[in-house]
Amino acid sequence: MATDNANAGGFGEVSRVRGIVFEYLSFGASVFGLVALGVLLVYVSIDAFDLANASPEWLLTYFLTLVVPFLAFCLYSANDSEVTRRALAALGGGLVAVAALFTAIEAVVAPIPRLNWQLAYLFVVAAPVAAYLAYVGSRGRVAAVGFGLLGRLVGGAAIGLAVGTLFLVFDELVWFLAYTFGVVPAAALYAYGRWRAADRAATAAIPVGLVGLVTAVFLRRVVTVYPSDLVIYLWTIAIPVAAVGAFLVVDRSGRTVGIVVAGLPLTVATAGGFLAAGAGLSAPTVLLVLVLAGVPTAVYVSRVIEVGDGIVGLGLPILLAAGVAAGALIVEAWGVPAPDPWLDLGYVTEAPSRTPEEAGLYPAIVGSVIIIALVAVLSFVLGVGTSVFLEEYTPESGVLGSLTRLLQINIANLAAIPSVVYGLLGLGLFANLLGFGFGTAVTVALTLSLLILPITIISAQEAIRSVPDDLRRGSDAMGATRWQTTKNVVLPEAMPGIFTGTILALGRAIGETAPLIMVGAATTVFSAPSSLFSRFSAMPMQIYAWANFPQADFRYGVVAAGVITLLVILIGMNGTAILLRNRAERGN
Amino acid sequence: MAPSQNLDAEGITRRQSLAALAGAGALGLAGCTQSTGNGGDGGDGSGDGSGSLSGSINIAGSSTVFPLMSAILEDFAEQHPDVDPDISQTGSGGGFSNYFCVGETDFNNASRPIQPEEEELCGENDVEYIELVAATDALTIVVNPEADWIDSLTIEELASIWRSDAVETWDEVRDDFPNEEIERFGAADTSGTYDYFIENVMGDEGHTDDYSATEKDNAIAEGVAGSEYAIGYFGFAYYFQNPDQLKALEIDSGDGPVEPNLETAASGEYSPLSRSLFTYPSMESLGEEHIAEFARYFVEQTTNEDLVAGDVGYVPATEETQEEQMQKLEDAIEEAQG
Numbered sequence: 001m002a003t004d005n006a007n008a009g010g011f012g013e014v015s016r017v018r019g020i021v022f023e024y025l026s027f028g029a030s031v032f033g034l035v036a037l038g039v040l041l042v043y044v045s046i047d048a049f050d051l052a053n054a055s056p057e058w059l060l061t062y063f064l065t066l067v068v069p070f071l072a073f074c075l076y077s078a079n080d081s082e083v084t085r086r087a088l089a090a091l092g093g094g095l096v097a098v099a100a101l102f103t104a105i106e107a108v109v110a111p112i113p114r115l116n117w118q119l120a121y122l123f124v125v126a127a128p129v130a131a132y133l134a135y136v137g138s139r140g141r142v143a144a145v146g147f148g149l150l151g152r153l154v155g156g157a158a159i160g161l162a163v164g165t166l167f168l169v170f171d172e173l174v175w176f177l178a179y180t181f182g183v184v185p186a187a188a189l190y191a192y193g194r195w196r197a198a199d200r201a202a203t204a205a206i207p208v209g210l211v212g213l214v215t216a217v218f219l220r221r222v223v224t225v226y227p228s229d230l231v232i233y234l235w236t237i238a239i240p241v242a243a244v245g246a247f248l249v250v251d252r253s254g255r256t257v258g259i260v261v262a263g264l265p266l267t268v269a270t271a272g273g274f275l276a277a278g279a280g281l282s283a284p285t286v287l288l289v290l291v292l293a294g295v296p297t298a299v300y301v302s303r304v305i306e307v308g309d310g311i312v313g314l315g316l317p318i319l320l321a322a323g324v325a326a327g328a329l330i331v332e333a334w335g336v337p338a339p340d341p342w343l344d345l346g347y348v349t350e351a352p353s354r355t356p357e358e359a360g361l362y363p364a365i366v367g368s369v370i371i372i373a374l375v376a377v378l379s380f381v382l383g384v385g386t387s388v389f390l391e392e393y394t395p396e397s398g399v400l401g402s403l404t405r406l407l408q409i410n411i412a413n414l415a416a417i418p419s420v421v422y423g424l425l426g427l428g429l430f431a432n433l434l435g436f437g438f439g440t441a442v443t444v445a446l447t448l449s450l451l452i453l454p455i456t457i458i459s460a461q462e463a464i465r466s467v468p469d470d471l472r473r474g475s476d477a478m479g480a481t482r483w484q485t486t487k488n489v490v491l492p493e494a495m496p497g498i499f500t501g502t503i504l505a506l507g508r509a510i511g512e513t514a515p516l517i518m519v520g521a522a523t524t525v526f527s528a529p530s531s532l533f534s535r536f537s538a539m540p541m542q543i544y545a546w547a548n549f550p551q552a553d554f555r556y557g558v559v560a561a562g563v564i565t566l567l568v569i570l571i572g573m574n575g576t577a578i579l580l581r582n583r584a585e586r587g588n
Numbered sequence: 589m590a591p592s593q594n595l596d597a598e599g600i601t602r603r604q605s606l607a608a609l610a611g612a613g614a615l616g617l618a619g620c621t622q623s624t625g626n627g628g629d630g631g632d633g634s635g636d637g638s639g640s641l642s643g644s645i646n647i648a649g650s651s652t653v654f655p656l657m658s659a660i661l662e663d664f665a666e667q668h669p670d671v672d673p674d675i676s677q678t679g680s681g682g683g684f685s686n687y688f689c690v691g692e693t694d695f696n697n698a699s700r701p702i703q704p705e706e707e708e709l710c711g712e713n714d715v716e717y718i719e720l721v722a723a724t725d726a727l728t729i730v731v732n733p734e735a736d737w738i739d740s741l742t743i744e745e746l747a748s749i750w751r752s753d754a755v756e757t758w759d760e761v762r763d764d765f766p767n768e769e770i771e772r773f774g775a776a777d778t779s780g781t782y783d784y785f786i787e788n789v790m791g792d793e794g795h796t797d798d799y800s801a802t803e804k805d806n807a808i809a810e811g812v813a814g815s816e817y818a819i820g821y822f823g824f825a826y827y828f829q830n831p832d833q834l835k836a837l838e839i840d841s842g843d844g845p846v847e848p849n850l851e852t853a854a855s856g857e858y859s860p861l862s863r864s865l866f867t868y869p870s871m872e873s874l875g876e877e878h879i880a881e882f883a884r885y886f887v888e889q890t891t892n893e894d895l896v897a898g899d900v901g902y903v904p905a906t907e908e909t910q911e912e913q914m915q916k917l918e919d920a921i922e923e924a925q926g
Contacts, residue, residue, distance in 0.1 A: 351662070355899065438646075520676065520687065524658050526673055535672075550830065
């Protein structure tokens, strides 16, 4: 950012002015888009959470019970008097500045719709300060522990929900058989081979697993009696996850801790599953959420206690939960008028409706999650496969070399084709010719995979190309085959870059509407899809339809809530991918 | 990440912990096998002994009929949880040519009767169908609420604004209107509303190209709300739900100006701009019990004032029309299931 002034004397005044003007112009250019997007998001959140109707007392209550303790927690972790001074100055000075500026604009220029100075303060000052402090605080051990714990709780629950959603369309009975007869024997063989250094057993694992999978598909048609859903999920997911958690802990902390770390979440989750069944909730989903959030949390807690540094940070979730509870209590006790958010539990668990208050996005959320999971797998496999072939296996000269270049140019051109055209392709190829059906998950996922494939390929190629040739030559010199070099050297080195490209491409796929319309995806469905070949709706389709409804409550409140939901899921998806990427980077 | 490794003196081997875990897992599994008694609950949803309806219903077509149809679907889906309906808005014509007449959908909604080319296409693919009247809509002409110089238009004046060689300024429409340019906002040519408007207002004179065309009612509303000299037309529902945002013009077709509302549209006074909305079930689909049942339910609901008028903003059918439609439907169902 800073201009280099060392030679300023030698160039005279003119070049300095140009440089400064250029600097500010480029600053303006970079800020313009962010500010516009920020304003949009602020208004969308105000609509989605009905903040325009939030009384100042309500805002103050939660500011004091939730935001202030969080800021104090971050400041405590940062343990830096300079940061504390600056944060307090920004919060205090911002309060005066925003209130004065806001009143002045309202009085002199024009009233600002759907905003008051308290909200402006929240979005313009409090939110950035909180983000800054969270960043500074997380460099201290206490907040790092707090965020780590919070991330495992939230992330685990999200993954549990996603897995539960996927089993709405995938047959859990096939999975049960495949797991029992394929995965378990294979894993056992492999573990035995590694443990006894018996290579033959380890090598046999893959064929045994494959035979088990085929057996499972066959058995699914024959066997008619199965354990209940809860037992299936317990056996195939909860117990393995708990076992992995225990293994991670046992070495370091001993058997007792290992049993507690695996057993406690498992017991809680099983009990939760049975209780949920009684309460009319989906028992498997509750079990999955509790196990996938509980086991990583327990492992993390045991590790933090073992290390003995920053244990205070473990209190962050309790602090936040207590803040919410205290706020709710105060609001209830003093009768503070509370806003009625459009985005609430009913919105994400219920079907669309003609009345805005009852409208929900659940079937569309499920549709989007399933589609995006399929697209992620398809485009990752196809994209990485293509790019490895193009970069590692094709010759660079001769006839084949020019063919490769032709292929390259075509792939680059495909990236620029409008999405509607891909929709037509999907309609003709997948829906009509191959008979996957109009608007089914398979058709939609294949179409969207094709749509983002060029982007995935190009970014994966860049990542593979950026692996230094020295590494490949080194591997060759050790006598490795091309396959070994690719598997052991190139792909691990390129994986972070490949993940980055895939994340960006998936972000585009989840928001696409035009190809979905073309392949005949439904605007509205009223129940979650039950198979990959039933008709689907996706979040952008439903949001687009609502934006056209005559009632103002739909066009503002319900649509805004949909936009926020879409963004949250997008962020969750990207967060998962970023975690995977960071892990791959650390692996290097 | 892991600075201090606590080395246990005895050291728990992996074998021991594995054994412990396996034991715990087996115990857990054994504890839960009691619930296996009801085994075989999985299946693929075919085991619902009570004989309730199940299956899917695919609907596409007009975006004007969409709110009405999806409101009725919502209630039907609530009463029959095993029925799995879906609905898309494709425009009347898009729905016929891309989905209905190639046999992909069970119903097609339309804001105008099916056209000869579409009948031909359906015929080529052996798709038979019947026509059901869904409700009545009153095409509403709106201007900016600030425009206090205008309250009504005759059909001829309206045609002079929208025909293909349309007038440029308001004072050419009527002498005492201001000398300002007309800004027009109307339906896109894929829309049934566009076809209906031409047929009943301009006739052979066609539709002007000099206007902002859109399928979205709220885009028309925002456009008209943005200028004092703008005019637009769309279905009644939007105006019904947002009466303060825009001003609806009274229409004079020879017997004095009539304002658009539920009564004048139902009685036929608001002519020629009140129109019927349709849905077309295919005969083949009516052969399936759950679709026949939904079609019956649909015709029953067309007289439901709370739903049709209150929630959606269209004019409910009269009892007579309903009886007529029901008779037609029952005949068709009998033939289809025969």
